[in-house]
Amino acid sequence: MADDMDDEDGRMQEEEGREDDGDDPEELDGDLDDDIIQEDEDDDSPAEEDDDNNEGLLRRLRLHIRGRLDRDRVQKRPTKVTYDASLPTTHSYLGNDLEEYSGRTVLDEDSYVSLPLLHLPGVILVPGQTLPLHLFNQRIISMMKHVIQNNRTFGMIHDGHNMQPGHDESPANIGTTAEIYSAKEEEDSGVETMRIKATGRQRFQIMETRRQADGILIGRVRIITESVLPDPLEGARCSSHDRLRLIPPLKQAKGVERDMAWIKQRRKRYLRPAQWTWIPPWVYEMYDAEVLMLHIKTELKSWFEDSVKFDTVPSKPSDFSFWVASNIPLADSQRLKLLEINCPVQRLRRELDILRKCTLLHCTECGLDIANKSDVFSMSLDGPMAAYVNPGGYVHDTLTLYSAHNLNLVGRPTKENSWFPGYAWTILQCRHCTNHMGWKFTAVKRKLKPEMFWGLTRSAVQPGFKDTQDQLHLI
Template sequence: MLRLFRYLHRRRRANSGESNRNNNNNRNNNRNAVALITFDVSLPLQHGYLGNDLQPMLPDASSSQTAADSAEKLIVELPYFVRCPLGVVVPGQIVPVTLHHPVDVSAMSALHRSGPAASLVAAMPRLCRFGATLRILAFKEETDDSSGLSTIKAKLIGWQRFELLSARREFDGRCTARVRLLPELTNPRLAPLPGAWHSARSNRRLNQAASPAPAWVMDSYRPSRLATEAAAELSNWCPTVADAAAKSAEDPLGFSYWLMRQLPFPDWLRSELLACEHPCRRLVACLAALRRCLGFACGGCGTRLAGRADLICLSNAGCSGAYVNPSGQVHDLVTVATVTKSSLRCRGWSSSEHSWFPGYEWRVANCRSCGKHMGWRFDRSTGQRRLQPKKFWGLCRSALSPCWVETTDETADAGSC
């Protein structure tokens, strides 16, 4: 028995030493990957493919936040762009658009003349009622001399949460949405957390807490503490993502929206998170998702595409961003350094025309199993030998499905608080 005990003890020490060496190797590989990035991460947010002559219209963010706090669920009517499907937009998200339809061009021109405080609502996905209004950051209108048709290129930014009540079409073809503007609650208060991420047992435990709640309960759900925990959890993913998270974690309200933009949540889940009145609810839900997410798979057939350690930040906004092609279709991309072997198939020739990442050529990438369009592969151009990384992948958020770790009810209860 003593010999068996010594043997098991040596095996345990050997296994622990091997796991520590593997973890150190993974950290060293991630550090080397960060050191090899020579791409200018400020270029994607500039959207230079739209042109350098866009007229800036920079709104004052502080005045918007003050108006949002003072408004008590104000009901207003805003222009509704039904031919501009952008998905569920998150506050702070920059979205480039290219409008060709005469009705949309006329409505956007009128909105531009109204001033920087004018807001609009993009087309909402089905069964989604909560989103964010949009304001114009930069604007340019071009007219074709031969046809006389106008085209608008603009950069929009998500501004304030809203709830869609109804929408109607006017006699001239324009659409109007009746929305309820939702204020941001910054005062901490104890409330039931979203049932999608917490079991009924934990909700009952929180609801039974007397008011005022004990100090340890309030401290556990402080937005600043939740933001710090989420930033620390991101360090297990990728160093480039963790560095961007550390810069954004100083503002818990903005950090909750930043997390929603980085994680490839489906539109219906984004809409449910935007319905939360307090940032601590969104932070708790995002923190639970960070701990459960193992990677990303094809939304059509479930083929594993990439792990969470494969994320790479090639933009100041993080590893996720919205881009528009010449036809006006907006794609929300998640950039990864590598994908699972034999999971994607590239087709067509490489092209640098209208490239979203200057210095890289793109190729269309489809799922090898089901043929679903997943995104693009970006390879550095021939004359850009010093540009790193040599290649990466841009996967569409709408085509991805998160891979969740399977947990029991007891495990979910233990990790919920």
């Protein structure tokens, strides 16, 4: 009986989050017909106009499914991004009339609480990440009303029915609390809807679940405590020498040279007591949160090309590790594994290993090469990847890139409900398997830089890793 109720809940979630990507089917068909005609005109080979020709009919049908080629994959990268990166963080496409809520709810660590649980296809919330929602399911809207009247906090868990083939489909027992900070109820043609903005707060472990008479899933959860490792050299240090551990500011050097000089100074001052132990200093550096954060920032510079201002990212190791987890394109199983790690140092070590190995981005369905890691950049203050919701209620973790290849365009550009104000979007498909990959964004104003960029949904891409034999494989 419990399984049947879970299946029914999953179907209701799919109805709520239908992935129509904000397109009107009739309007899209018209656009595709125009695109087919344009593609026929651009084709160098002579076109057959005979409607009775089966080969011509199949060719037109294939173009109807695949769309037209994206021929603008090569562009000169702008030396300066003029776009206001704060605009996407407001999620203005949800409207500016949402009611704001002040204050913050912090649940006691290692405590047991009861929370209403929500799971949506392809959504794994990370602490610190913003979650926009556009709800149509009346049962969930009723749940959110009750949540707002109390502490504005609910639990976000992974939808096990949306796992990729070959993975365990059992529900994950790790989730993240989401606190609502703005919401708006309204009626659309007599149907009640709700728009919500929430923020991921604390991780929790599900101990047990039950379903209420109204169908709401309630979980008894334990708030997870972050395990902070003690200083391994605490017993080897003299407290009277603490003043000698201060690292002077490095003003002359820049970039990598400055980072390496900082590490040498830290090794000289902070890790000097390691010389009095049996373990060499470099071993302690492997578990030094500050050094790990510096190495990760160095790797991210090759991804984002200095488009991310690291002075705006979290400075605490725990918060920084969650920020990294929410901004690298991982499969659901990989993101869940990072959430299961309770120690920030171990989480940083795992993320650094992923960043060093990843070289390419591939299509999840067919493995076709889509982009290089150097193409990733940030169009938002939240980072290169953030969660956005389309008019149908489906939430996409979207990664922004300077360029991408092996993609087809479907439909014409439109500014309606654009996640990036000032840009029009066009649907992208994989050229090989026609899997939905994301959107191409084109500036509607001449002075905007970049003039175009690509937004790939996290569910459609996987990082490509290079093994010891210099061959690529996917996680």
